[in-house]
Amino acid sequence: MTVTIRPATPADLPLIADLIRALADYEKLADAVRFDEAVLGAKLFGARPYAEVIIGEVDGAAQGFALFFHNFSTFEGRPGIYLEDLFVRPEARGSGLGKALLSQLAALAVERDCARLEWSVLDWNEPAIGFYRKLGARLMDEWTVMRVDGAALERLGAGAGESA
Template sequence: MTLSIRSATPADLPLIAQLIRDLAEYEKLAHEVRFDDAVLGEKLFGARPYAEVVIGELDGAAQGFALFFHNFSTFEGKPGIYLEDLFVRPAARGSGLGKALLSHLAALALERDCARLEWSVLDWNEPAIGFYRKLGARLLDEWTGMRVDGAALARLGAATIDSIA
């Protein structure tokens, strides 16, 4: 079995969109998928890409992906890589593809002088948590994720200094 990792191209957009939907289904979050394929393509491959994607293949067939972007650590004074999505199709699990995708991102982080590689994992996803721990990842128990979206984002974004004070 030949395992390979490659950077995604605009021609991969239908594949990426399907892998995102497959991931959402696995995470029981399919109802949350709202992206428009064309907008996703523009955000990934347009004039100002916001994220990067690598495709994992087994014997030339795409079986997984990792979508990531740079963040920044003020404490380290260096960038980091944030892994937004990692997914390997069920039939390819156990092949080493997930580890290869993470190893590829770790190598990119080192090449780009990043301080760290980090991501979030659903607390119920024990298989993933165990897999990540075996690779040397640690849970950040002292941190709680926060999010502002939808109507709350619109309200916060519309607030002016005068209306906040």
């Protein structure tokens, strides 16, 4: 069994879309997937890419991906890599592909002088949490994720420039 990791190209867009949908199914969030494939492609491979994707293959067949982007730590004064999505198809789990994807991201973080590699995991996903812990990751229990989206984002953005 041969595991390889490669950067995604624009030709991989249908594959990336399929893997995102498969991840959403696994996470029981299929109804939350709303992307337009053309817009996704423009955001990943256009003039100003907002994220990067690596593809994981087992014996030449694409079986997983990682989508990531840079964030920045003011305390460290250096960038980090934020892993938005990591997914390995069920038939390829146990092949070492998940570890290979994360190892590639760690190598990129070191190469790019990043202070850290971080991501979120659903609290019910015990298999993933156990896997990440075995790789040396730790839970950041003292932090709570916050989000503004949809109509609330529109309302908040409409108030830009107003004084409090």
